[in-house]
Amino acid sequence: xxxxxxxxxxxxxxxxxxxxxxxRNAEESAFRLLYERYFQRVYTFSFLRLRxxxxxxxxxxxxxxxxxxxxxxxxxxxxxxxxxxxIARNTVNNQLRRVNAQHQRMARARNxxxxxxxAMSPGxxxxxxxxxxxxxxxxxxxxxxxxxQAEVFALRHLxxxxxxxxxxxxxxxxxxxxxxxxRVKSLLIKAVDPSDSNAGWCLDRGPGCRAAARGGANRGGxxx
Amino acid sequence: MRDKRGDSEFxxxxxxxxxxxxxxxxxxxxxxxxxxxxxxEELRQTLWDLLQSRTARADVDGTGS
Numbered sequence: 001x002x003x004x005x006x007x008x009x010x011x012x013x014x015x016x017x018x019x020x021x022x023x024r025n026a027e028e029s030a031f032r033l034l035y036e037r038y039f040q041r042v043y044t045f046s047f048l049r050l051r052x053x054x055x056x057x058x059x060x061x062x063x064x065x066x067x068x069x070x071x072x073x074x075x076x077x078x079x080x081x082x083x084x085x086x087i088a089r090n091t092v093n094n095q096l097r098r099v100n101a102q103h104q105r106m107a108r109a110r111n112x113x114x115x116x117x118x119a120m121s122p123g124x125x126x127x128x129x130x131x132x133x134x135x136x137x138x139x140x141x142x143x144x145x146x147x148x149q150a151e152v153f154a155l156r157h158l159x160x161x162x163x164x165x166x167x168x169x170x171x172x173x174x175x176x177x178x179x180x181x182x183r184v185k186s187l188l189i190k191a192v193d194p195s196d197s198n199a200g201w202c203l204d205r206g207p208g209c210r211a212a213a214r215g216g217a218n219r220g221g222x223x224x
Numbered sequence: 225m226r227d228k229r230g231d232s233e234f235x236x237x238x239x240x241x242x243x244x245x246x247x248x249x250x251x252x253x254x255x256x257x258x259x260x261x262x263x264x265e266e267l268r269q270t271l272w273d274l275l276q277s278r279t280a281r282a283d284v285d286g287t288g289s
Binding site: 023024025026028031032035039040041042043044045047048053056057060061064065068069071081082085086088089 | 241245246248249250252253255256257259260263264267268270271272274275276278279
């Protein structure tokens with residue numbers, strides 16, 4: 001078949017290096033082409049490992065941010081697909097480590113909560129019921145957090161790390177860490193005192209915010 | 225615009241990538257983990273803004289390609 005008969009747009013035929021060069025020059029058609037060519041691959045690859053959409057969205061966001069942030073370091077020594085795959089793989093592996101660490105912290109926090117509730121041993125059945133209700137609400141609240149928010153909270157309140165160190169470890173801004181801590185605290189306050197109308201604001205308004213909001217519903221549940 | 229972080233990511237990413245891994249990655253769009261279209265579009269817009277601001281900054285710095 002001759003090249004003239006091809007119904008594909010010219011951009012599809014762009015070689016890796018030409019495509020990258022056009023992306024470096026912020027040509028929108030090239031940017032779209034690269035994004036469309038790799039979005040589903042990165043998404044599915046991430047989902048098959050992370051098994052929920054909230055964590056997958058965070059990984060995909062981080063992968064593409066790395067791709068475009070370091071696009072100048074692509075020198076054509078390997079195919080573009082293997083370069084992007086390498087970034088996706090590292091990102092997903094880091095995300096898996098974070099998720100596992102966060103699950104371990106959550107398990108420790110649950111055990112601690114259980115020990116505390118046993119130690120308190122309320123006197124009357126009504127006290128016990130109220131305590132159990134509060135514990136359930138706190139547990140639901142913790143489960144509704146995105147992984148990174150829960151990790152930020154754990155690093156601050158279980159490991160007593162300073163904000164700056166948490167921001168460095170999580171690759172987030174100081175403001176983002178503070179906002180997350182504020183939100184989690186507000187949610188916890190609301191869980192034990194529903195009359196507090198100031199609690200529960202979502203301060204992070206990026207695409208990850210929706211992932212954060214959906215984190216609890218998706219965590220461990222697999223497909224939507 | 226090249227930076228040290230980019231260079232280290234570049235080196236890191238090439239370690240031990242096998243053909244099987246690449247094949248799996250290439251075929252990943254054949255399987256149906258459906259992304260939220262709203263997420264995809266919002267991320268596209270965010271990345272495009274990021275790319276434009278990088279290019280504009282490089283032009284100002286005189287380091288553009």
